[in-house]
Amino acid sequence: MKRIITLAIFVLSSCFWVNAGTDGGTKENKSEISNKLTWWEDAKFGMFIHWGLYSKTAGYWKDRKATGFEHFMLYERIPWKEYATIANDFNPVNYNAEEWVLTAKNAGMKYLVITAKHHDGFALFDSPSSDYDIVDCTPYAKDPMKELSAACHKHGIRLGFYYSLGRDWQDPDVPTNWPVKGGRSNTWDYPDEDKKVFNKYFERKVKPQVRELLTQYGKVDVLWFDTPGLISEAESEELRNFILTIQPECIINSRIGNGKGDYNVHEQNIVQKGDTSPWESCITMSRNWGFVAYDTAYKSPELMIRQLLEIVSKGGNFLLNNGPTAKGDMTEQTLISLEKIGEWMKLNAEGVYGTQPWHVANERLDNKISEHTLQKHDDKNTMKDAVNDATSRQIFPEVRFTSKGENVYAYVCSLESSEVCIKSLAADKAGKIESVEWLGRADKVEWKQTELGLILNMSANPIDEIPVAGFRIKFGKSNR
Template sequence: MMHRNLILFTVILFLFANATAQTATPGADNQTAEAGTKRMQWWTDARFGMFLHWGLYSEAAGDWKGKPYRGNEHFMLYEKIPWKEYGSVLGHRFNPQKFDADAWVRMARDAGMKYVVITAKHHDGFAMYNSPSSDYNIVKQTPFAKDPLKAIAAACQKYGLRFCIYYSLGRDWQDPDVPTNWPVKGGRSNTWDYPDEDAKVLTRYLERKVKPQLRELLTQYGEIGIVWFDTFELVTPRQSEALKKLVLSIQPNCIVNNRIGGGFGDYTVMEQEIGNAIRTRPWESCITMSGMWGYNRYDSVWKSPELLVRQLTEIVSKGGNYLLNVGPKGDGSFPDQAITRLSVLGKWMRINGEAIYGTTPWKTAGELPDTIAIATHTAASNSMKDVLNDATSKHIFPEIRFTAKKNVVYVFANSMHEKQVAVKALGKASGEKIKSVSMLGSGKKVKWQQKATALILPLPPLTNTNVNVNVFKVVLEEQVSNTKRQIIN
């Protein structure tokens, strides 16, 4: 009887332990690799998103007390403006009567973008939403007195885009407890209002402001696609882990970038640069459309639509996502230059989007024609950036880019002016057998020829267009292994 009871006890203990293991694994809070991949799938497929830097600095638009300032959206730091003065002067002026969330999100959708990331709180500490835990927000401090994030979230739901929020984590120039150490001790801290750097206790800031505001952002606007953290600075790995758990406890399907710190991000951010090679882990390039992140009336450096498309093709060919920034004006409207570029991007994406969405890198990211010799653009080595930090190449030169989807290879002929292009990676010597070739957006038959050294593709005559990027869809013969052949035979 005792033996039988012992066996029964052992069985019960085993079943209990097994059940406990199933419910107590990291997968319960979406930390397993499988769960993480599932959370990331929409983002991996999307490839293209809109970044929006909008805040009190947009109202300043380049001037403070009648003079141009330094530091653009960081000018509160550069000019050492007391936070109460900064918030009072700009807060009383901020009344964006031209703000139209529907128009903003519709422009993003029409440009081919799949998600929108909006600055909920930038380094100045001012909340651009209704924050019950902090009166230093757009509803309480401005004549606008509305919550723009609520309208943007609703528009994203209407147009099928993911609504995502930016949150400055390790910098906050309104709070007294935020020390920094870049590029030197106190280098990005508010030392004019709070001069004693050693008296600052980061934990107090995290408990008093960060965690309450994250709870607000994750509960007031429906589903959040990404919490896009910035500048973790002195946040410890343990604190980063606690923040990640907080996010997932409220929204289990939300993803976060690596700027949460401590290695707890779901993907890596490259700011104002593009890597030189294919990266196997998820990554994203966030890049300005002009020279600056926030709107500045003196900003005159705007990338051409063709350069923006080339950046998109380069990033996606290397396995990344392209988060393209727009800085709305203080009145709530988009700059005309941004509207024009978004329109051109949209026209190109409506024809060629299938070569972007849901694709993966091919065996090579790209190649140059034999007649072209361009030095590889070296990415900046410092991962922490500030203000004017655009390290992306501005060169327009002929190149070929590749993406893939199952047995299809998409060939991007970027800025080509010849009558044909030779694609060396698809020559017969590569071992690839080609089933068919077509050009996206064209109903005409493509007369292609696969030679030993290259696949020869005819290029259409140049027309009066802003974007000289043609995309060919190359369908490969599916390779049948010897084992399969034996089974078939």
């Protein structure tokens, strides 16, 4: 039956591809792309979810810790048919899409991106063009993306699908060239790299499955491709045109390849001086992307809020990842952290959503530094796919700035003293300040602007697990 459906999809897809030819009918100008990105650039904060067959093994393989975590099929060189047997026991009986979506929404997140197909080639959705999917291979036998898309649409959370583009360890036609020829390929099932033709995989699997994702779940706001690999420029452009033919408002990340995406991706990294193009940092809450049972090294809510503010102050978006269990539960620490982040966002989000960078991104308040207690990575671990978090663990007193309309927002981070002098807000540097208000609080702020800076009395600030206080600052009309 699936072969018949696949043929039908191919025919329909061919029609779409004819419409998306080289006449430029689906091409957008810069203004149209900018308008399409408006909601995304205003959103600032999203949830990334890595979930799949690797969640079932939870970091183990054959009763020992696996090499490669969610990439262990590659590092352990497991034949895909053996790896596929994991699906026999993949049964997320606790999965509740509405709970996931509300968890994201209550944390202040505005969009959600989930791994519809990771590098192992397994589709976490009902894929009529392939039998290697959650409906056909697991006792769960349902499409979790259907429930998730419905919950996102119901609760106003924008929906994004992750799709591994340049790697697929189940397919025989996906060559790679990093870090060496065949370095990320399935060379144990399919050893001859020279016989692999990316375009065969592109036509047989990528195009039908991308079409399925864009036609089975209503509005899709983001297609988040990973590792473009050896996709050609012509194929990247063809894929972009196809997506826009079906869903013109869909945003596409840079990993579609060859400069054809709408925004840049920085993985496990925050740019030092900002990126003038639209950009996003995707970062893990713990050490890994997928669920690993022995991974208990989570970032603190304070550190994650500081990461959010650093990213937003530099003009980017923060896509914060978690890896649910095979049963469909978000981990206890994930839920605790997101609840605390949500409490902070309810008070302070005004200076996050819809903001722009100010002319100063941050100001260091003193040289006192403490190291966050997240476990250090093993220096001997040479893997580049899984444990590669390059974000800072340092916590120190600083101020982060954003702006929106007439307002400048100052977030005083990790300060232990009762008074702060913000030099960047001295009158000769910033202009005359008209008013200063707490974010999310009715209390009056004790402040004065001097030639040294803006002096704030912080003694009224309640000390909690996220010691980051937000202020709304208005300037006199001559300084607006």
